[in-house]
Amino acid sequence: MSEVTSALLAGAIVLALVLHLAWLARASRNKAAAALAAEQANIRTVIADAADVSDGTAGVITWEGSWNGRRVQVRTIIDTLATRKLPARWLSVSITEKVAVPATFDMMMRPGSPTTFSNFDHLDHTLPKSSALPAEAVVRTDRKGVRFPQEIIADHLGIFGEGRAKELLITPNGVRIVWLLAEAERARYGVFRQAEFGDATLDPALIEELLESASTLRDAINRNERQAV
Template identity: 40%
Template sequence: MSPLVPLGIAVAALGLWLGYLLFHESRRRANSRAAYFNAVKPLFQGGETRLQPTGFPRMTGRRDGLTFDLQAIPDTLTFRKLPALWVLVTLPEPLPLDATLDLMARPSGNEPFTRFATLPQSLPTPPDLPKEIAVRTDDATRIPPPDLIAAHADLFQDPRVKELVLSPKGLRIVILAEEADRGRYLIFRDAEMGRTPLPPSRLEPLLDRLAAIRKDVLALKDMP
């Protein structure tokens, strides 16, 4: 028997083993992405989850009579230092507002989750907010009063809060949930995120904050 035969068998066996490992890892990653919102489901009274083309879920659920929408959006654009995973927490309940007000921390103009850059009017940063917060709107004459924003300015004390949107269609907070592991990304260009489900302790304060902002907006129409 040729000495090359055992070598060929060994190479084939190694190839099969590596293929199995790659298949197993790919399946594990897909399962972890799909389960990203599993841990926060107990925060809601019923809900629906559907898988997005990114492999991450989108979830809607009811909490204290309000409907919330959760989205996880991976951002792997090369101009970022590290790929990021953004979580959009939306309260899509109509509000008595006449304009959209968008507050964005450190905008780059390339955020994949927002229409901030398309809003036509730029406003000065309110004194209650950090200087790195930029503000835009589609009608500066109809935005909510400054006291409303001041009451919730502490939201941006969390450096992972990226955006707050108030609009006639509802409210949204966007957070930086995760960044890719620096070492694995720099060496292997591995941008995998979402291995660990979003913890309820991270989401619950955002749900409560959106409900509080909504309550304050509704109170405006009762003011003389």
């Protein structure tokens, strides 16, 4: 084989590889766009006016809108921190309305490593915990010496018995619940280091359930505060 023929063959191989990689990248973008459109459609069955307000942060998609007359936020977060055994995809659902609490109440289930969806690790004060709260929970706040209606909060934690609820955040500006949607496929991540989550999608029934739980808890806290006054 002549040097010219060898060079032409090598060039053809390189061109074919470049074209294949470009095709893979385009197919990946198309798949991601279709998945995003499907998830927005699912969200809009619950939050009719949901709008994508994502700020471009990698792995984070945020929608905002109104539900039952209240401002709400739905967010998905892909957590690929090296401290995790497998990347995770989290669902964060929030009621962004005023709550009658004096500071931040952050309850994290089984905290063992940093997270990308929470400031829990940066809160300085660990609260004494009511026995009515889950045994696996740790509670922190940003203000020392404050008191929260823990017994009322405990009465509205049924959703945390399913094992997938990770965090309950209550601040004067709203209530948030974080839920584990899926962990990455072990085999693919182990070989290719790619975080693929299979068919895990946003279930409208789950979104509705989380919104209802957060809303009911907010109402109970505010009602308790009015009665105390």
